[in-house]
Amino acid sequence: xxxxxxxxxxxxxxxxxxxxxxxxxxxxxKEVLQRPIKKVPSLRDVTIVNLFYENSTRxxxxxELAEKRLSADTINFSASxxxxxxGETLLDTVNNILSMKVDMVVMRHSATGAPHFLAQHxxxxxxxxxxxxxxxxxxxxxxxxxxxxxxxxxKGKKIAIIGDIMHSRVxxxxxxxxxxxxxxxxVAGPPTLIPKYLKDSFGIHVTYNVKEAxxxxxxxxxxxxxxxxxxxxxxxxxxxxxxAYGITKSLLSSLQKDVIIMHPGPINRGVELDSDVADSGxxxxxxxxxxxxAVRMAVLYLLSERREANN
Amino acid sequence: MEEKQLRLTLQRLAHELIENxxxxxDTCLIGIQPRGIVISDYIYQYIKEIHPExxxxxxxxxxTFYRDDFRGQIHIPSITDLPFSIEKKNVILIDDVLYTGRxxxxxxxxxxxxxxxxxxxxxxxxxxxxxxxxxxxxxxxGKSIDSIVTQKVKxxxxxxxxxxxxxxx
Numbered sequence: 001x002x003x004x005x006x007x008x009x010x011x012x013x014x015x016x017x018x019x020x021x022x023x024x025x026x027x028x029x030k031e032v033l034q035r036p037i038k039k040v041p042s043l044r045d046v047t048i049v050n051l052f053y054e055n056s057t058r059x060x061x062x063x064e065l066a067e068k069r070l071s072a073d074t075i076n077f078s079a080s081x082x083x084x085x086x087g088e089t090l091l092d093t094v095n096n097i098l099s100m101k102v103d104m105v106v107m108r109h110s111a112t113g114a115p116h117f118l119a120q121h122x123x124x125x126x127x128x129x130x131x132x133x134x135x136x137x138x139x140x141x142x143x144x145x146x147x148x149x150x151x152x153x154x155k156g157k158k159i160a161i162i163g164d165i166m167h168s169r170v171x172x173x174x175x176x177x178x179x180x181x182x183x184x185x186x187v188a189g190p191p192t193l194i195p196k197y198l199k200d201s202f203g204i205h206v207t208y209n210v211k212e213a214x215x216x217x218x219x220x221x222x223x224x225x226x227x228x229x230x231x232x233x234x235x236x237x238x239x240x241x242x243x244a245y246g247i248t249k250s251l252l253s254s255l256q257k258d259v260i261i262m263h264p265g266p267i268n269r270g271v272e273l274d275s276d277v278a279d280s281g282x283x284x285x286x287x288x289x290x291x292x293x294a295v296r297m298a299v300l301y302l303l304s305e306r307r308e309a310n311n
Numbered sequence: 312m313e314e315k316q317l318r319l320t321l322q323r324l325a326h327e328l329i330e331n332x333x334x335x336x337d338t339c340l341i342g343i344q345p346r347g348i349v350i351s352d353y354i355y356q357y358i359k360e361i362h363p364e365x366x367x368x369x370x371x372x373x374x375t376f377y378r379d380d381f382r383g384q385i386h387i388p389s390i391t392d393l394p395f396s397i398e399k400k401n402v403i404l405i406d407d408v409l410y411t412g413r414x415x416x417x418x419x420x421x422x423x424x425x426x427x428x429x430x431x432x433x434x435x436x437x438x439x440x441x442x443x444x445x446x447x448x449x450x451x452x453g454k455s456i457d458s459i460v461t462q463k464v465k466x467x468x469x470x471x472x473x474x475x476x477x478x479x480x
Binding site: 001002021024025028031032035036037039040041042068301302305 | 372375377378385387388389390391420421424426434463
């Protein structure tokens with residue numbers, strides 16, 4: 001049994017059995033993380049570079065911890081403070097790093113498709129840690145892992161993805177993953193932040209009414225408003241967004257059931273999610289972060305296999 | 312090795328463990344995933360049948376992440392289930408076939424990451440002596456066989472339970 005792919009560029013390229021394999025393997029790594037010695041020697045002969053061309057807290061720390069828990073050697077690279085500011089190209093930078101005998105690349109980039117471009121030019125295995133507005137596959141995998149942990153299997157579960165769908169790589173990866181695994185998906189948010197193609201290409205439900213989505217779903221994955229990616233006015237003010245589309249305590253209490261609340265972080269408190277919701281018992285936001293390490297360990301472990309082709 | 316003989320051998324192993332470790336106050340059994348579990352389940356069950364009053368700690372250990380040969384082909388991990396501390400305990404590691412000794416090396420590394428055991432012993436159903444690549448020796452042996460590298464040992468646990476030695480092609 002092995003993954004059908006050499007890189008993890010997006011959920012788009014994965015088969016359902018790949019997703020199952022990653023999630024099953026992650027379960028065993030989660031057990032490792034509960035031990036007194038939270039470390040296994042599996043990747044002690046592997047060197048990984050974390051290439052971050054865009055800011056990150058959770059993802060970078062989570063990947064770095066996952067690598068250390070697997071006993072891999074790690075190098076951290078962030079674009080600020082490097083020769084990128086002197087004009088070195090992405091491919092030159094990576095080739096220079098690889099010539100120092102690095103086996104895997106974890107990368108985040110603001111340009112959509114940057115890891116796909118690299119995958120065509122370098123021999124190392126690549127893990128996409130977020131590319132522009134395209135995909136963020138490990139986030140979708142850890143979201144799926146967290147849902148499974150709470151609700152059992154994904155098949156037939158109702159997941160609402162709420163907020164800034166258009167600029168969200170988390171949304172796209174989640175939609176790919178959940179539909180491949182047989183879950184039902186509804187996206188909700190302002191019409192200006194939901195691309196028109198979604199309904200036809202994925203066969204998912206689209207609504208502009210958050211209450212309607214919450215009434216329907218088992219799990220609500222609330223996404224951050226990505227102001228840094230918006231260069232035009234898509235809604236009038238944050239306060240108005242909160243009133244129309246924010247998840248508030250009173251909105252949740254008006255439902256007939258307990259919806260599980262997720263958020264990939266960082267949270268804009270009081271905009272898409274109110275503090276008393278984010279910190280409530282219904283929220284599994286910190287479980288998501290905890291599971292992130294186990295899921296990333298599983299991805300790195302499964303991709304570290306040295307295939308005959310490149311050896 | 313046919314079913315009847317297999318049962319007798321497993322019962323003898325259970326008796327040997329009782330002889331040395333009764334009443335199992337500081338001793339726990341740990342089966343190695345995936346195939347050692349079948350053996351350890353039987354041995355655990357036999358000890359319970361003979362001494363229903365004793366409370367033996369029994370765990371399962373997966374060693375996938377500790378293997379030295381996984382890079383060529385990824386192994387899929389099984390469940391590790393050690394619901395107790397092995398600190399200062401006598402640990403009996405149980406597996407089906409002892410061949411190169413590399414699995415047991417990995418199992419000892421995995422085990423010691425769970426704590427510092429007082430003593431670790433090894434209980435094996437089939438010992439393929441003369442094939443060891445590491446200095447590892449079993450303490451309890453079901454059956455010892457002479458075999459060469461081209462031969463394979465297979466333990467069947469289906470409807471028909473048996474151990475066979477065959478020439479691999």
